[in-house]
Amino acid sequence: MRQILLAAAPIAIAVFVFGASFGVLAVAAHLPAWSVVLMSALVFAGSAQFAALGVIAAGGSVLTAIFAGALLNLRFVATGIAVAGSLPGGRVLRSLLAQLSIDESYALSVRAGAPGRPDGRTLIVTGICLYVVWIAGTLIGALLGPVLGDPKRLGLDAAFPAGFVALLWPMLSGRHAVRCAVGGAAAALALAPFTPPGIPLAGAAVVGLWLAR
Amino acid sequence: MAGPLALALVLGLASLTYLMRATGSFLPNLPAAITERTGGLAPALLAALVAIQLTGPNGLIHLDVKVPAVLVAAVLAALRAPFIVCVVAGAVVAGLLRAVFHL
Numbered sequence: 001m002r003q004i005l006l007a008a009a010p011i012a013i014a015v016f017v018f019g020a021s022f023g024v025l026a027v028a029a030h031l032p033a034w035s036v037v038l039m040s041a042l043v044f045a046g047s048a049q050f051a052a053l054g055v056i057a058a059g060g061s062v063l064t065a066i067f068a069g070a071l072l073n074l075r076f077v078a079t080g081i082a083v084a085g086s087l088p089g090g091r092v093l094r095s096l097l098a099q100l101s102i103d104e105s106y107a108l109s110v111r112a113g114a115p116g117r118p119d120g121r122t123l124i125v126t127g128i129c130l131y132v133v134w135i136a137g138t139l140i141g142a143l144l145g146p147v148l149g150d151p152k153r154l155g156l157d158a159a160f161p162a163g164f165v166a167l168l169w170p171m172l173s174g175r176h177a178v179r180c181a182v183g184g185a186a187a188a189l190a191l192a193p194f195t196p197p198g199i200p201l202a203g204a205a206v207v208g209l210w211l212a213r
Numbered sequence: 214m215a216g217p218l219a220l221a222l223v224l225g226l227a228s229l230t231y232l233m234r235a236t237g238s239f240l241p242n243l244p245a246a247i248t249e250r251t252g253g254l255a256p257a258l259l260a261a262l263v264a265i266q267l268t269g270p271n272g273l274i275h276l277d278v279k280v281p282a283v284l285v286a287a288v289l290a291a292l293r294a295p296f297i298v299c300v301v302a303g304a305v306v307a308g309l310l311r312a313v314f315h316l
Contacts, residue, residue, distance in 0.1 A: 014295060014296065014297075017295075017296075017297045018297065021296075021297055021301075029214075030214050031214050031219050031222075032214070032216055032219050035214075035216070035220060035222070035223050038220075038223050039222070039223045039226070039227070042223060042224070042227035043223070043226050043227045043230050044230075045230055047255070047259070048226065048230065049226070051258065051259075051262055052222065052226055054262055054266065056214065056222070058266060062218055062221055062222045062225070063225075065222055065226075066222060066225040066226050066229065068258065068262070069226045069229075069230075070225075070226060070229040070230065070233075071254055071258055072254065072255055072259075073229070073233050073234075074233060074251045074254050075251050075252065075254060075255055076230065076233045076234045077233045077234075077236045077237070077248055077251060078248035078249070078251050078252070079234075079237075080233065080235065080236050080237030081236065081237035081240075081241055081243060081248060082237070083237065084237035084238045084241050087238070091238050091239055094238040095234070095235035095238035095239065098234045098235060098237060098238055099231060099234050099235075101234060152311075153308060153311065153312070154304060154308050155278070155282065155303070155304035155306065155308030155309070155311065156304050157279070157307070158278060158279045158282035158283070158303045158304055158306070158308075159301075159303055159304040160262075160266055161262075161263050161266035161267060161279055161282065161283045161286070161303070162282050162285075162286035162299055162300050162302065162303020162304065163286075163296065163299065163300045163303070164259050164262045164263045164266065165263055165283055165286045165287045165290055165299065165303075166286055166289075166290045166294075166296045166299035167296070168256060168259040168260055168263065168290075169287065169290035169291060170290075171255055171256045171259070172256065176252070176253065177252075177253070177256045178256075180253040180254075180256040180257040180260075181257060181259070181260035182260065183257060184256065184257025184258060184261040185257075185261055185264040187257075187261065188260075188261035188262075188264045188265050189265075189268070189274070192264075192265060192268050192272035192273070193271060193272030193273055194272070195272075197265075200261060200265055201258060201262070203261075204257045204258055204260070204261030205254055205257060207257055208253040208254045208255075208256065208257025208258060209251070209253055209254060209257075210253075211253055211257070212249065212251070212252055212253025212254075213250060213253070
């Protein structure tokens with residue numbers, strides 16, 4: 001247990017700061033503070049929440065925002081299958097515990113487990129820690145946001161593309177990922193002048209699925 | 214954003230995310246060919262989101278302070294700077310350029 005917590009500690013700090021920055025930006029994008037904290041509590045997926053928020057901040061619709069966030073979370077279908085066999089209880093309990101898988105807790109459980117069998121206990125313990133820290137960070141950010149002042153003067157609108165780049169970069173290991181990224185950006189840029197918001201993202205998703213292997 | 218709309222956003226995204234994470238518990242034997250491909254979604258979508266954030270209302274790339282902000286963030290990300298450093302640096306670059314050049 002101690003070992004699991006020690007491995008999770010530096011990640012918890014990073015998740016807290018990520019949560020706080022999400023809270024600040026979400027309030028700056030005029031989302032009610034309660035909905036921002038609720039989103040972190042119910043969705044618990046940083047990049048998807050960030051993507052949905054980026055769509056809203058750029059003037060996109062709620063449907064487009066849900067679409068963008070949900071597509072980013074499709075990778076959890078694969079991680080959910082990977083962890084299902086390692087979790088205790090019946091289907092319902094397992095499906096609830098699987099909600100604790102985010103990129104970080106999943107990576108730690110894979111590292112702690114046997115090949116092809118992530119360690120369920122690591123997933124649950126780190127997942128709960130990171131869940132608590134993620135909500136706390138979001139809450140602090142949402143409370144702090146209004147104190148900071150005019151979002152545009154502070155350059156907070158540029159924080160979204162800067163954040164997307166920061167999320168994207170570590171994923172670009174391997175030719176497939178680079179190919180998908182370049183293809184996705186190209187598809188979005190090609191569609192953007194002619195189509196309503198949402199379609200460029202859908203095009204990028206199709207290209208990403210197509211180029212993935 | 215109005216409360217009901219924000220609630221719709223939260224519940225919509227949350228329920229879809231729940232279903233995705235729960236799939237494995239109910240259908241553990243989905244063919245790997247399907248799940249493998251989902252690995253390409255995240256890089257493609259994030260790159261598309263960067264690209265779209267840099268376009269103006271007409272859908273074409275719009276050269277404003279966001280472009281240098283993204284370049285700085287990309288350099289920092291390549292140097293393995295933490296997420297928050299990239300975000301803050303991007304915002305600061307954009308804010309400074311706006312203040313200095315009144316863009």
